[in-house]
Each structure stands twice: as C-alpha cells, then as structure tokens.
Amino acid sequence: MPNLNIKNGNLIFGGCDTTWLAKEFGTPLYVISEEIVKDRCREIRDEFLFKYQNTRAAYASKAFLNLAMCKIVEREGLDLDVVSGGEIYTAIKANFPMERVFFHGNNKAIEELELAINNDVGRIVVDNIWEIELINKIAKEHGKKVKVLFRITPGVEIDTHKYISTGQKDSKFGIPLTENVIFEAVKKGIKYENIELMGFHFHVGSQLFSNESHIGAVERVMVLIKEIKDRFGFVTRELNTGGGYGIYYTHGDDPKPLSYFTDAIMEKIYKKCDELILDIPTVIIEPGRWVIGEAGITLYTIGSIKEIPDIRTYVSVDGGIPDNPRPALYGAKYDAVIANKADEEKNKVVTISGKCCETGDILIWNLKVPEVESGDILAVFSTGAYNYSMSNNYNRIPRPAVVLVNEGNAEIIVERETYDDLIRKDRVPEYLR
Ligand SMILES: Cc1ncc(COP(=O)(O)O)c(C=O)c1O
Numbered sequence: 001m002p003n004l005n006i007k008n009g010n011l012i013f014g015g016c017d018t019t020w021l022a023k024e025f026g027t028p029l030y031v032i033s034e035e036i037v038k039d040r041c042r043e044i045r046d047e048f049l050f051k052y053q054n055t056r057a058a059y060a061s062k063a064f065l066n067l068a069m070c071k072i073v074e075r076e077g078l079d080l081d082v083v084s085g086g087e088i089y090t091a092i093k094a095n096f097p098m099e100r101v102f103f104h105g106n107n108k109a110i111e112e113l114e115l116a117i118n119n120d121v122g123r124i125v126v127d128n129i130w131e132i133e134l135i136n137k138i139a140k141e142h143g144k145k146v147k148v149l150f151r152i153t154p155g156v157e158i159d160t161h162k163y164i165s166t167g168q169k170d171s172k173f174g175i176p177l178t179e180n181v182i183f184e185a186v187k188k189g190i191k192y193e194n195i196e197l198m199g200f201h202f203h204v205g206s207q208l209f210s211n212e213s214h215i216g217a218v219e220r221v222m223v224l225i226k227e228i229k230d231r232f233g234f235v236t237r238e239l240n241t242g243g244g245y246g247i248y249y250t251h252g253d254d255p256k257p258l259s260y261f262t263d264a265i266m267e268k269i270y271k272k273c274d275e276l277i278l279d280i281p282t283v284i285i286e287p288g289r290w291v292i293g294e295a296g297i298t299l300y301t302i303g304s305i306k307e308i309p310d311i312r313t314y315v316s317v318d319g320g321i322p323d324n325p326r327p328a329l330y331g332a333k334y335d336a337v338i339a340n341k342a343d344e345e346k347n348k349v350v351t352i353s354g355k356c357c358e359t360g361d362i363l364i365w366n367l368k369v370p371e372v373e374s375g376d377i378l379a380v381f382s383t384g385a386y387n388y389s390m391s392n393n394y395n396r397i398p399r400p401a402v403v404l405v406n407e408g409n410a411e412i413i414v415e416r417e418t419y420d421d422l423i424r425k426d427r428v429p430e431y432l433r
Helices: 018-025 034-047 067-075 085-091 110-118 131-140 180-192 212-232 258-276 289-295 325-331 419-424
Strands: 004-007 012-014 029-033 053-059 079-084 102-103 123-126 147-151 195-201 238-240 283-286 297-310 312-317 336-338 348-353 362-369 377-380 403-408 408-414
Touching: 004 403, 012 018, 018 029, 018 297, 018 377, 018 403, 018 408, 029 034, 029 289, 034 053, 034 067, 034 258, 034 289, 034 403, 053 289, 067 079, 067 085, 067 408, 079 085, 085 102, 085 110, 085 348, 102 110, 102 212, 110 131, 110 348, 123 131, 131 147, 131 195, 147 180, 180 195, 180 212, 195 212, 212 258, 258 408, 312 362, 325 362, 336 362
Parallel strands: 029 403, 053 079, 053 283, 079 102, 102 123, 123 147, 147 195, 195 238, 238 283, 312 348
Antiparallel strands: 004 012, 029 297, 297 312, 297 377, 336 377, 348 362, 403 408
16 A cells, blocks of 8 residues: 555554544544545656647546545646536535536436536536436526537446446446437537537446456447547547546455556547547546545544454444445445554454444454454555545444545544534424424
C-alpha cells in the first residue's frame, strides 16, 4: 500500500500515526491521503492528458465527494462526473467550474435537470430516449441549449461482480445498440433545437483488471459512429469511455497502471478511425475508484471479542454496515492490520464483525492478526472509494468523520455526525406529543 509505513510498532499513514489519529478524532474514522490522490491525478495527466491530444479526464465523484475533494479535483486539473442533484449542489458550493461537469444518471429528476441546466453543466449524459425529450423540453423552457452525450450499452462481457457490471445489454443503464432504438435516439439528438449532440459515452463496469471490455466497447462504439456518419452525416466530436480501472483490496487483485487501459483505448480508437476514415473525437475517461480507493483507510476501535471454540473468533469493531456496506452488499473483500501492533507477528485468524443487527455485518472473514485485545485500533485498507459515499445511518449510528492527511498534517474535511444530527429532521405529529 502506498503512503504507509510503521514507526514504533504503529501504522503511519500520510505521515500521521494512525493511533494518534484515532485518539484525536475518534473512531470509526475515514482517513484520506491527499498525496495518494494527487499522485493518481498526476498519473492521469502524465499518462493520458499530456500524452494524447484532445483528451479530458473526469473524476467520478460517486466514489467519494465533499467540498474539499471538489477543490482537490479542480486544482489537479480534472473534470467532475456527477449523478445527482446532491453531487451537483456540492460542486456548485465548492465553486467548481460547472462547464467541466458531466451529469449522469438513469433517472434524473426534473428538479435535478433544472439545477444542472440552470447552472450550465458542461455535458448531460443522456441515459434513455425518454430523457432526451425531457432535457429538450426543460432546456427550451429555460432558453438554453444543452450539450449532451448519449450513453450506450455496448453489450460486452465484463469480468466483475454483477452488481458493478454495466456494459451488458440487459442493464438499467444506457441506450441499447438495437438499430431502431439507437438510431431513433440519434435522430432526435440531431433534430432537437435545444440539444447539441456531442457524441457517445459508455461505462462497462467497475473494479476491472483486464482492458478487454473497454477495447470491445470501443470497437462497437466506433462502428456505431461510422454508421451514424453514413446515415445522418453526423460527426461525433466526443467519446467518453467511462471508468472502471481496478485497485488493490486483497491478495489476488491485480491492479494495472492507468496506461494499461488508456493506451489500449487510444490505440484502438486511432486504429478504428484510420480504418473507418473517421475524425478522431475528443476522448474522455472517468475513473472514480482508481483515483480515491487506495487513498483511503478506515480506523476502528476493537470492542468485544468472542471466541467460539473450534469454530471462529469474532472481533467486533465500532463500525460496520453504516460506514462500509460493500461487504454486505456484494461480498467485497478488504485487508487490514492492527494499527498499534503493525509489526507484530500475525499468529491468529479472526473474523472482523461490525456492530449492526445483521448477521451479514462482517467486514472481513479470516483476517490474520497478532494477539488482539479490546481497545486495539484496526486499520482497514482501500476504503477511499464507495465507503463514505455509501455510508448510512443503519441502527441510527452516526456517520464517521473524514480526515485528510498529508505529510504529517491532518485536517477534518467532514465532521463526525452527532446524535442530534440523527434526529434533526424527525418530526412528531401533534397527537403523539
Ligand atoms: C458512468 C460512470 N462513470 C464512471 C464510473 C466510475 O467507475 P469506477 O469507480 O469503477 O472508476 C461509474 C461507476 O459506477 C459510472 O457509472
């Protein structure tokens, strides 16, 4: 894991002693390394944006978003991919340049589209035919012309969990490449006065270690681009190839450098443009997990330890489903260490359980640890993506704080929720008082 080391037996992350972070800010605690995020952004610039002409990279903010993250993303020269009014609002409040925002989603609400259109988001990524009509209507009402991409489902095989696989034809996302559907959509995109069709988008899935799905999707979309040029004389100016690049969670994961994906994507696009005599479009990538996943760890305090002889030992922590629903949701796997015993020999195998009333609230099965005691601090790795952003208040447990660390400095970027926060929106009808 990058940005990690051990000092006096304690795990150091982003130059900060994690046991000190736990004491200072409490647990559970999300910790994000600014340095790792910046390193990833630098890799995107060097290996993609500067290497290839007419390219853009949008950070998929669903992975992790708050005001500070918007600021980092903007400073690092990336665009922003959003999927909800809440993410748009966060970008607006962070003064993120709205022309650099891509607005996605398979069921954008009218109010969300109005918010996007009134704030001049750069692109709306249209997910279905119904939405094209709606966007055109709203844009007309507001006297705007909206630049759009059409999200297509390329119909490719994807080697990942089915809950995070999106490129197959049978998907709730995107316009299928069925002739009468896609050409109908394109006709509307060309004809509608308040829409400016810029091109196409696909996102094949997430946590991928092979570039084959991306290459397969490029192949199909380039054929589509050619057909559309021949039929309608429409020249595609932009092609957004989504995100999906895998990261390291546990042994067996085989993450690749960014260029493994982007070089293959660009090579394929250049080849197809040459072969089909097409103009090379502006190419956009949209990684989320790859930017922030390994930049995050979560710290917990260990509480009860229950040994069931000859079966297993449950070591419970002060979080679980509320701060990380992924293991319960789709069997996501994580690695962890006891942060205050980081250099001790691991001679036991335990199961790390959350504190929620769900048998499935298990964070890690069969983790190797040293002798573990109540009060120890557990550090779970690679929790930067889809943890804070998927957090919830199950069992009325307040969400943890998020701390940004960098070279020994630690700053709160999201405050810990309080019990008062939990009841702030509750109302009691008169007759129950
Ligand atoms: C449209 C779109 N773009 C980008 C992403 C980011 O994916 P990842 O975090 O795997 O890079 C997603 C994830 O669901 C997505 O739906």
